[in-house]
Amino acid sequence: MTVPVLEIRNLHKRFGSVEVLKGIDLTMQKSDVVSLIGASGSGKTTLLRCVNLLEDYEEGVVAVAGEQIGYVERNGKRVRLREREIARQRAMTGMAFQQFNLFPHMSAIRNVMLGLVKTRKMSKDEAYATAESWLERVGMADRKDHYPGQLSGGQQQRVAIARAIAMNPQLMLFDEVTSALDPELVGEVLSVIKGLAADGMTMLLVTHEMQFAHDVSNKVVFMQDGRIAEEGSPDQLFYHPKSERLAAFLKNSKF
Amino acid sequence: MDVLQTLDAIWSARVPILHGLGNTILISLLSIVMGTILGVVVGLLLTYGNWFVRLIVRLYSDFLRGTPVFVLILACFYILSVVGIQLTAFQAGVFALTLFCSSHVGEIVRGSLQAIPAGQTEAAKSIGLTFFGTFFSVLLPQALRMILPTWVNTATEIVKASTLLSIIGVVELLLSVQQVISRTYLSLELYFFAGFVFFLVNFTIEKVGRFVERKVALPT
Numbered sequence: 001m002t003v004p005v006l007e008i009r010n011l012h013k014r015f016g017s018v019e020v021l022k023g024i025d026l027t028m029q030k031s032d033v034v035s036l037i038g039a040s041g042s043g044k045t046t047l048l049r050c051v052n053l054l055e056d057y058e059e060g061v062v063a064v065a066g067e068q069i070g071y072v073e074r075n076g077k078r079v080r081l082r083e084r085e086i087a088r089q090r091a092m093t094g095m096a097f098q099q100f101n102l103f104p105h106m107s108a109i110r111n112v113m114l115g116l117v118k119t120r121k122m123s124k125d126e127a128y129a130t131a132e133s134w135l136e137r138v139g140m141a142d143r144k145d146h147y148p149g150q151l152s153g154g155q156q157q158r159v160a161i162a163r164a165i166a167m168n169p170q171l172m173l174f175d176e177v178t179s180a181l182d183p184e185l186v187g188e189v190l191s192v193i194k195g196l197a198a199d200g201m202t203m204l205l206v207t208h209e210m211q212f213a214h215d216v217s218n219k220v221v222f223m224q225d226g227r228i229a230e231e232g233s234p235d236q237l238f239y240h241p242k243s244e245r246l247a248a249f250l251k252n253s254k255f
Numbered sequence: 256m257d258v259l260q261t262l263d264a265i266w267s268a269r270v271p272i273l274h275g276l277g278n279t280i281l282i283s284l285l286s287i288v289m290g291t292i293l294g295v296v297v298g299l300l301l302t303y304g305n306w307f308v309r310l311i312v313r314l315y316s317d318f319l320r321g322t323p324v325f326v327l328i329l330a331c332f333y334i335l336s337v338v339g340i341q342l343t344a345f346q347a348g349v350f351a352l353t354l355f356c357s358s359h360v361g362e363i364v365r366g367s368l369q370a371i372p373a374g375q376t377e378a379a380k381s382i383g384l385t386f387f388g389t390f391f392s393v394l395l396p397q398a399l400r401m402i403l404p405t406w407v408n409t410a411t412e413i414v415k416a417s418t419l420l421s422i423i424g425v426v427e428l429l430l431s432v433q434q435v436i437s438r439t440y441l442s443l444e445l446y447f448f449a450g451f452v453f454f455l456v457n458f459t460i461e462k463v464g465r466f467v468e469r470k471v472a473l474p475t
Contacts, residue, residue: 054377084385091383101378104473105396114392115382149475160378167382 003066005030005171005202006051012059013046013226020046022226023060028171031200035213035234038223039249044206047223048173051204052093053086064092065170091119094164098176100156102148108159109135109144115167134162138192154185158192165196172196174205178212190216210253214238222246261444268435275431276452278345282427283414283456285349290356290413291406297357298364299390312361319358324416327351332423348420352413359409360402367401368394400471407464411457418453428452 006028013021020043028034036044049055050062053070062069069089071078081089102111112131116122122130135141138158148156157177165172174193178186190212197203197216207213213220214234222230222237230237230246241247265272300312319327331351335342342350371394379389421430432449436442 052381054380087380087383087385087388090380093381095378095381097374097378099372099374101372101374103375103378103393103397105400115384118388118392119383147474149473163378163382 004028005065007063010060011057011062013050013057020226024228028202030202033197033203033217034219034221035217036206036221036223037213042223043226044223045175048175048206051173052090052095091167092169093171093173094167094169095173096161096164096177098179100160102156102160104148107145107147108140111159112163112166130166134166138162152185153181154188157189161192172201172203176206178209261441264435264439264441271431275426275428278426279417279428282349282417286352286356286413287410290353291360293357294360295364297361301361301365302368316358316361319354324355325419327355328419328423344423344425348423348425352416356413363402363405367398371397403468407460410460414457
């Protein structure tokens, strides 16, 4: 049996006294595309952010390619890894954000190059070539010297996806990447993600685009109050929801 | 006001006046450069230090900003010699202005670092940058652009505050002009002249600041 790309076991996360994740289990094999859906506050974004340790977690295991993220067991004690180790682990996954978070003082191509040079230790030339080919892939090659301020939201998000994916991550995380976009710009970003899925990229998405989640995923996870309430194939979840909560949620989401 | 007489007085005292101007520029330059370097450290500690470090640095910064520069200069000159640190008037003055500058730059840096959206740090982390990588490649370049206008303002404040060094006997521009006044009694004219030279120095700083601001502005 191959090592799963992502394995989450009994994950608990608290913000102070509020427990936002109450024991999550999720396993992803290579080329899996999993969509997390659910009402806001159900913990889906927090779950995503625990995978690359943008949020610490208190209990359970998050493992990428068999390696536990952020912590090791030493003498029965759970110890947080050093900053440098965590930085290396974070680069195993790529992340695209709701607000794009491009670096405003760098051109599109320099945004993509930064991680390649600093983390992957590529030469400038190699990084430039790699970045250029990924910008080409997301249809942004002709804007490679533009600054984020000169790009539309959809264009910024495509550059941000190129920045994450150029790092050659084992797993891509997408955190509501179309939520901040004008409706007419959503399509260009979704089609980039669909293309990546077709290429066999392993992806975990938080999304409010139900039709898109249905079309792109091979598994959909419905979260509710920090737990996985229902999971299964897209057809099963969207057309034959077992719980009333999911049925009500889908109705409100105009699916 | 006799213009020719004034110009003549300035011309015959040109060597000491230029010397004074040179001192003013040197004092300001040293204080601004050292104060800025120290200030960036202060700003970093205020932003990222643990609670104890933040408390100490916060006390340092608040104390210096709450004290008149005048008092600070006198304290550096007189108190330090009491505890056995012998500084010349020039050194004590530059030291005082450096401390003053660092507390202001520290606050500016802290403010700008906190104004950068958290998403910037998260994006940097997500591509595997360490704390230092994030700071130097992502945060600092944005913070520097933000602080530039306020920093230029602080620089001009330091130039103006450098006149206070005259009271501990550092012959900077103001004191060198005062020495000419005590010989010629052309007080109104020569104070006006001194003021005008200070204005020129600060005007130049402002202009250079604007120029750099335009140079590093991000295209939109």
